[in-house]
Amino acid sequence: GCTDTLVRPLVVMEDFGIYVPNAFTPNADGLNDIFQPKGFGVVTYEINIFDRWGEKVFSTIEFTEGWDGSFQGRGKVSLEEGTYTWLINCTSVFGKSHELKGHVTLMK
16 A cells, blocks of 8 residues: 655657668659758758769758759759768757768769
């Protein structure tokens, strides 16, 4: 007939996450044609994509906008197959800044 009470703090982690694919195939077949990170808890967002010489080929601040493998600002100039570097700067719902870096392979 004994009773007991336990009081413990509940730690809730940030509701934030980003998944970034490592390859895409912009060949107009309707499958995997756009490179676009997905996630949740993102308040501010900026992605920049660079070629192997460090030239910026794509940039956006819209989380819902993806890259179609063309050189942004030069019409629909399709880029070569290869590996491109991306840099994401974003802020989570709790105001924490995140800088993410990685590579994506463009395959045709």
